[in-house]
Each structure stands twice: as C-alpha cells, then as structure tokens.
Amino acid sequence: MPFNIACGTCRNCVAGWTSFCLRTNPTEGVDGAAYGYAQMGPYDGGQAEFLRVPFADFNLLALPSGAEWERDFAMLSDIFPTGYHGAELAGVGPGDKVAVFGAGPVGLLAAHSSYLRGAARVFVADYQPDRLVLAERFGATPVNIADGDPAGQIRDATGGLGADCGIEAVGYQAHDPAGQEHPEMVLDGLVSAVRTTGGIGVVGVYVPQDAKAATDGAKEGRIGFDFGTLFQKGQRVGTGQCPAQAVQRRAARPDHRWAGNAVAARLA
Numbered sequence: 265m266p267f268n269i270a271c272g273t274c275r276n277c278v279a280g281w282t283s284f285c286l287r288t289n290p291t292e293g294v295d296g297a298a299y300g301y302a303q304m305g306p307y308d309g310g311q312a313e314f315l316r317v318p319f320a321d322f323n324l325l326a327l328p329s330g331a332e333w334e335r336d337f338a339m340l341s342d343i344f345p346t347g348y349h350g351a352e353l354a355g356v357g358p359g360d361k362v363a364v365f366g367a368g369p370v371g372l373l374a375a376h377s378s379y380l381r382g383a384a385r386v387f388v389a390d391y392q393p394d395r396l397v398l399a400e401r402f403g404a405t406p407v408n409i410a411d412g413d414p415a416g417q418i419r420d421a422t423g424g425l426g427a428d429c430g431i432e433a434v435g436y437q438a439h440d441p442a443g444q445e446h447p448e449m450v451l452d453g454l455v456s457a458v459r460t461t462g463g464i465g466v467v468g469v470y471v472p473q474d475a476k477a478a479t480d481g482a483k484e485g486r487i488g489f490d491f492g493t494l495f496q497k498g499q500r501v502g503t504g505q506c507p508a509q510a511v512q513r514r515a516a517r518p519d520h521r522w523a524g525n526a527v528a529a530r531l532a
C-alpha cells in the first residue's frame with residue numbers, strides 16, 4: 265500500500281503522478297493526499313493495525329502469497345520508493361557520481377537506488393557516525409559534515425568538478441552538528457557539491473507553513489538558499505512527494521525482486 269491516497273482516474277493519476285491526485289484531498293489549493301500528514305487530507309495515520317483505504321482497488325498492490333518477500337514489501341510503502349524517486353528526480357544514470365545529503369532510511373535507499381541506476385560512486389553526507397557506517401556498508405563513501413564543509417569534501421574527491429547529481433534526503437528541519445536548525449543548509453550544500461548542469465532531486469520535506477521555523481521567511485515556506493549559484497551553474501531541480509505506486513509496480517514484478525533482499529545483500 266503506498267502512503268499516497270490516489271483516485272486512479274484524474275489527470276495526474278493517469279499520468280502516473282499519484283502523489284498529486286486532484287480528487288482525494290479536499291484541502292483548498294493542495295493536490296495529493298496521504299495518511300496522517302499535515303495538509304494532505306482528512307485521513308488518519310498509516311501506522312495503525314487497521315486502516316480504511318480509500319480507492320482500495322486502485323491503491324492496493326496485490327502481492328504474491330507466502331512470506332518469502334516480506335522484507336521487500338515492508339519498504340515499498342514509502343521509504344524505498346521515496347529514495348528511488350530522489351535518484352530519478354536527480355537524473356542519476358550509468359557512471360554518475362552522486363552526492364546524497366542525509367543518511368537516514370531515505371538517504372540510504374537513495375544511495376542504493378543510485379547504484380541500481382548505474383551510478384559509479386555515491387557519497388553520503390551526515391554527521392551521525394552510526395548512519396555513516398551504514399552508508400559505507402551500502403557501498404557509499406561517507407562524508408562527515410562535522411569534519412568540515414561537505415560540498416568541499418565532495419568536490420575534492422571529484423577532481424574539483426563536483427558530483428553529477430545530488431539528492432536531498434533531509435528536509436527543512438536540517439540541523440548542523442551543534443543542533444542549530446538551518447532550513448537552507450542542505451540545499452546550499454547540494455548547489456555547492458553538484459557540478460554545473462547537474463541535477464538535484466529534493467525528497468526531503470519542505471512545507472509552506474512552519475510556525476516553529478528558525479527564520480521569519482521559513483515560517484512561510486521561504487527558504488533563503490543560494491538560488492543565484494544554482495542559476496549560474498545551470499543546475500536542474502526536481503522536487504516533491506514520491507508517487508510510490510509507480511515505483512512499487514516495477515519493484516513487485518517477479519523479475520525485479522530487488523527491494524529488501526538487495527538491501528540485505530548490501531548490509532551483509
């Protein structure tokens with residue numbers, strides 16, 4: 265079951281953008297619905313034992329019987345498709361060097377997804393040592409932001425050019441190693457770490473209203489990141505919530521059993 269709630273027949277759903285369904289969210293001005301998520305409709309959270317699934321015949325994914333692939337399926341609702349979507353938005357392709365900011369579950373699966381799409385090298389930036397150890401076990405090069413500017417570390421490791429693609433897997437609540445919130449920090453880091461004409465995929469969450477934001481602008485969704493350098497470098501940016509179903513249906517095909525078991529293989 266995807267975390268998105270989609271009707272399956274509106275213009276966006278038909279185009280595969282189930283994360284921006286035009287029908288399922290009655291909130292004025294917002295397309296796309298999800299379970300237990302701010303502004304995304306009157307639906308309770310998806311962490312319950314029982315759940316009502318609107319448009320269930322469209323949203324539910326029929327799984328093969330048996331328990332053999334349970335570990336794969338558990339990650340298909342959200343985390344793995346979101347990580348994959350980050351790599352897709354960034355345009356990761358064969359031979360690319362990729363900078364992933366954030367080594368939580370989405371960041372780690374963005375790194376894994378980048379390798380599935382043929383990336384040659386993946387850097388993962390964070391400051392939590394245990395997360396960086398996991399990133400290394402996924403085959404990525406860990407970049408500890410506590411050791412200094414992560415973009416500088418990534419440029420140094422790529423002959424000064426920067427990564428071909430960058431993935432934002434943190435969001436507006438980004439913190440520095442001292443615990444101070446900087447909503448622009450990761451976007452600035454990616455603009456700096458990615459080469460000219462490179463692609464950036466943003467799947468970390470940003471919101472139009474955040475009453476507890478660190479700056480007045482950020483309280484209204486205005487994140488003061490380095491758009492000037494982004495333009496000067498001719499970079500592309502893709503954003504938004506993942507249409508989980510599109511990734512699910514590829515992942516659940518019998519010949520694409522690469523979800524949890526492939527992750528387990530990386531961690532072995």
Ligand SMILES: [Zn+2]
Binds near residue numbers: 272274275285286288
């Ligand atoms: Zn729809």
